[in-house]
Amino acid sequence: MALIGIISRELGNLTFLVSLDLGSNKFHGNLPQEMANLHRLKVLDLSFNSFSGEVPSWFGFLHQLQALNLGNNSFTGSIPSSFYNMPKLETLNLKFNSIEGQIPKVIGSLINLRVLNLIGNKLVGFIPTSLSNASRLETLEISYN
Template sequence: MALEGTVPPNLGNLSFLVSLDLGNNSFSGHLPNELVHLRRLKFMNLSFNKFSRQLPSWLGALTELQELILRNNSFIGTIPPSFSNMSKLESLRSYSNFIRGMIPQEIGNLLNLKNLDVENNQLIGPLPLTIFNMSSLQIHCFHKEWHIW
């Protein structure tokens, strides 16, 4: 829709929202903390924008989320361990950002996770051993030490 600017905090007042698709716009800056009030959200697409701040740890409080798409932004920082609270999450797509560090051990708590797409970031280190207990998981990554597809 070619929307630009920042995401308005008032969006967090839509407490009955189950799907939020802000993809393919030109939103920038950070995600307002007020979005934590979207507790019924099952789908969130933030892809192809210009978000450039840390991945907010409060996203982990959205425990009904089944799909979180963060692709093609400029998110920085690490994957917050609080993401492991999204117990219904089936797909986490964070392709093409500036996420660094290691994938947290807590990711193994996401027993419904089927798709983890972390390609084209700045992740380092080995995969956490907890990932190997997730039989339906497909990992998409580009790291010389990781060979799971």
């Protein structure tokens, strides 16, 4: 829809949201902390925007989240260790950002993870052996790091 601007803090008041798709717009800036109030959220797609700043650690408060798509933005920093608090997560897409550091060991605690896409970031190091605990993993994309 070519929506432009920043995400309002008031979005966090929509606590009954189960799915939020703001992908393929022109949003920018940081994600507001108030989005951590969206406890019922199962699907969050913020891909193909211009969001920046570190990947928020408050995603760990979204315990019902099954799909998180932050691909094709300008997120920086590392993958937060708080992601282990999303036990139902099946899809994690962080492709084409500027995420640095190593793939955290806690990713292996996401036992329902089916898709992990980290293509096109600035990750270094080894694939953590803990990832073998994610026995449902079907797709692992980590090229261009």
